[in-house]
Amino acid sequence: MTAKPRQRDDIVEVAVGLPIRSTFHYLIPDALREEIVLGKRVLVPFRSRHVTGYVVGFPTELGVDSAKAVVEVLDEEPLFNPPLLELCRWIADYYFGPLGEVLRAALPSGIDVASCVTYEVTEAGRAALATESADPDETWLLSYLVDHPKAKRSTLLWRAPKRANALRRLERRGWIMGEASFLSPRVQIKERMIVSLPPPEGDPSRERRLGRKQAEVVRILREAGGHLPFETLRAHLAVTPGYLRQMAEKGYLLLRSEEVFRGEIGRGKALPPPRLTPDQEGVFGRISTMLVAERFETVLLHGITGSGKTEVYLRAIERVLTQGRQVLVLVPEISLTLQFIDQLQGRLLHHFGDTQGIAVLHSGLSDAERYDQWRRILAGRVQIAVGARSAIFAPFSRLGLIVVDEEHDGAYKEEKGFFYNARDVAIVRGKQAGALVLLGSATPSLESAHNGMLGKYVSLSLPERVEQRPLPVVEIIDMRAEPKGSRLSSALADALAQTVAQKNQAFILLNRRGYATFLLCVACGFTYRCPNCSVTLTFHKERRRLQCHYCGHERGVDPTCPACRGVTLQTRGSGTERIEEELLRSLPDAVIARLDRDVTNRRGALAEILARMRRHEIDILVGTQMIAKGHDFPNVTLVGVVSADSAMHLPDFRASERTFQLLTQVAGRAGRGDQPGRVLIQTFHPDHYAILHARNHDFAGFFETELALRRELHFPPFTRLVNLKITGSDLAATEGTAAALGELAHALLRAHPTFATLECFGPMPAPLARIKARHRFQIVLKGKYAPLHAFVDLFLQRSGALIRGNVHLGVDVDPQSML
Numbered sequence: 001m002t003a004k005p006r007q008r009d010d011i012v013e014v015a016v017g018l019p020i021r022s023t024f025h026y027l028i029p030d031a032l033r034e035e036i037v038l039g040k041r042v043l044v045p046f047r048s049r050h051v052t053g054y055v056v057g058f059p060t061e062l063g064v065d066s067a068k069a070v071v072e073v074l075d076e077e078p079l080f081n082p083p084l085l086e087l088c089r090w091i092a093d094y095y096f097g098p099l100g101e102v103l104r105a106a107l108p109s110g111i112d113v114a115s116c117v118t119y120e121v122t123e124a125g126r127a128a129l130a131t132e133s134a135d136p137d138e139t140w141l142l143s144y145l146v147d148h149p150k151a152k153r154s155t156l157l158w159r160a161p162k163r164a165n166a167l168r169r170l171e172r173r174g175w176i177m178g179e180a181s182f183l184s185p186r187v188q189i190k191e192r193m194i195v196s197l198p199p200p201e202g203d204p205s206r207e208r209r210l211g212r213k214q215a216e217v218v219r220i221l222r223e224a225g226g227h228l229p230f231e232t233l234r235a236h237l238a239v240t241p242g243y244l245r246q247m248a249e250k251g252y253l254l255l256r257s258e259e260v261f262r263g264e265i266g267r268g269k270a271l272p273p274p275r276l277t278p279d280q281e282g283v284f285g286r287i288s289t290m291l292v293a294e295r296f297e298t299v300l301l302h303g304i305t306g307s308g309k310t311e312v313y314l315r316a317i318e319r320v321l322t323q324g325r326q327v328l329v330l331v332p333e334i335s336l337t338l339q340f341i342d343q344l345q346g347r348l349l350h351h352f353g354d355t356q357g358i359a360v361l362h363s364g365l366s367d368a369e370r371y372d373q374w375r376r377i378l379a380g381r382v383q384i385a386v387g388a389r390s391a392i393f394a395p396f397s398r399l400g401l402i403v404v405d406e407e408h409d410g411a412y413k414e415e416k417g418f419f420y421n422a423r424d425v426a427i428v429r430g431k432q433a434g435a436l437v438l439l440g441s442a443t444p445s446l447e448s449a450h451n452g453m454l455g456k457y458v459s460l461s462l463p464e465r466v467e468q469r470p471l472p473v474v475e476i477i478d479m480r481a482e483p484k485g486s487r488l489s490s491a492l493a494d495a496l497a498q499t500v501a502q503k504n505q506a507f508i509l510l511n512r513r514g515y516a517t518f519l520l521c522v523a524c525g526f527t528y529r530c531p532n533c534s535v536t537l538t539f540h541k542e543r544r545r546l547q548c549h550y551c552g553h554e555r556g557v558d559p560t561c562p563a564c565r566g567v568t569l570q571t572r573g574s575g576t577e578r579i580e581e582e583l584l585r586s587l588p589d590a591v592i593a594r595l596d597r598d599v600t601n602r603r604g605a606l607a608e609i610l611a612r613m614r615r616h617e618i619d620i621l622v623g624t625q626m627i628a629k630g631h632d633f634p635n636v637t638l639v640g641v642v643s644a645d646s647a648m649h650l651p652d653f654r655a656s657e658r659t660f661q662l663l664t665q666v667a668g669r670a671g672r673g674d675q676p677g678r679v680l681i682q683t684f685h686p687d688h689y690a691i692l693h694a695r696n697h698d699f700a701g702f703f704e705t706e707l708a709l710r711r712e713l714h715f716p717p718f719t720r721l722v723n724l725k726i727t728g729s730d731l732a733a734t735e736g737t738a739a740a741l742g743e744l745a746h747a748l749l750r751a752h753p754t755f756a757t758l759e760c761f762g763p764m765p766a767p768l769a770r771i772k773a774r775h776r777f778q779i780v781l782k783g784k785y786a787p788l789h790a791f792v793d794l795f796l797q798r799s800g801a802l803i804r805g806n807v808h809l810g811v812d813v814d815p816q817s818m819l
């Protein structure tokens, strides 16, 4: 164990892609010396097999007595750079994720596909095989490749890891030919077809000659404003390019191709910059001074809805670009920020010459597209990347600014695999890069606002709307005074009718999709429950289906109650579908549309609804929280909230904060144009402080009340939380493991005086005790960072032996949701 340290230059540190928290040392064989560089993947022997690992360092001392040698290098170019590695090391430490898994999560998901190299035997190789001039290893490989042409390099190496050198010799001699699928530095130009209507020619009778399907094509195009990409059109109607070409030949359509970079960015309209308000001027002045200093700082920009935060972002981004540095913009949900990306291009295009200086990273990208974008960023050819949380890993090397828009949004928290919060990681990344981190929100999180109050962040604010527009008037409707069971109060119904009559638009928020929350048999009390989760199934009337919103489980509705056979099944509670139906009935002349995940599942549907809203082809848009996020529709003068109470009573210490944020954000959609806005909030709890402060647009008041409660109850930001999540498919094994882990936790707390200040709760069943057929238990820890981190570290070292069967232990540091 205590081997003498030796200074060596042939050792490499490798993080293996397995759930193991330590890294390992391997020897570098001479043949690979040139090829092994930081950021490439390697194949290494591990226990009795071979695994993929990442080169993360070159230690000069071997940590153990002896080490095995690296078998093969898997990449031709490095996949990550030193700044990204440094970030991943921090994440692995802070969030207790194995470094290999953190790197795998950081890298674009298509990477295995992307670096796929295939081989074929050449004529010379066949000749060598025929004349038996190859050695046994080479012969094995040649024969295998003759039988399996285009075999992947990875397949060959998994089947015959000892023959890696032989593979290399064959390639050098030209006996086999390798081909890298996406590693070619040439990015193929992709084109797409745009279908448009020709300008009207004053002969309306022409259209009457159209067939039914042809008329449908024309109708869809007309509704979309005259033109659509072929893919979008095809999503509405089954048409082939050939069919459209025939229509084009007869003069009904125009077809043209448009070059798109994979990753899809339009050109955007060139926009002149608007004049800044004095507030914007002041805020931008401060940010500008900080940017000139080129050093790390975190700025919390609290700008009320409609105050022009985006304009401040744009100016800051432009300033950083003129410094020759790079910008990363994080948004909670990329699909909702197309408008921002348009502005970004319109305003900043002249900095790049073409659209390729901007990378948009979103979940709709194919693996190849994602990999292209990654490599362009790594190569330094991208100046701005915009993306959702995983974009925090974009491999920039000269970052000057990280913008985190809507920093309070729960979507920044990754809760699959290992847990991290992209907003918090952004601050660490900014610190490492010497960049400015700009957190923006109309409703900052309690944590961020508290850091601003303490002076850890620079607090800047935009307290007024642009062009002196007033904030909307918010009225609270006490639903206890309405007839029992009514969904829309008379005040809201009247306001809607009035809005439509005045040719304005309205938003109606109900944060629950589907028709009814559940079906209830009023004779025997039966409800349909999900077989995999501890929740009731939601009724979707359009499809006549019951669906679980946690796991997606679906089933049909029985004609009679499955328990008592009575015809007594009734709907209870309401969702967006029901509100839409009710409005269609009460306002037959209004155009009503719905925006929720059921609708946006269809590709292109979201963009289409937003475009129709913008063109005022929709009078009332009913939706879930999706409608609350960042939209800027000047004709929306009324916002109605069907129920403010849905999130308020969840067993989660952030329930009030989330309620306040949602109400403030959705209220902010009203009155963004020339006409003042009005907001009606329906609630059974009109005296709740989250609702009262939302009514008064009083962030400071809410912050003060909520902060006092958090201090009293000892919750963040006054303490740190770690949630140890124990899940498993077998109840007895999961419960048993949770009990054993709980005993371990309490024993460690008693045994070590350094942990005396920590509090430990549980194990207990999670509020949602079962999701996706997995039982869920949790142990919640509270305390200061240092002892808490040390405790979890020790706990994880000791806990391995206690985990039974397929039970999984997840560590959620700084949990966003306690459900």
Ligand SMILES: [Zn+2]
Residues within 6 Å of the ligand: 521, 522, 523, 524, 525, 526, 561, 562, 563, 564, 565, 566, 568
């Ligand atoms: Zn029944």
Ligand SMILES: [Zn+2]
Residues within 6 Å of the ligand: 530, 531, 532, 533, 548, 549, 550, 551, 552, 553, 772
């Ligand atoms: Zn379910």
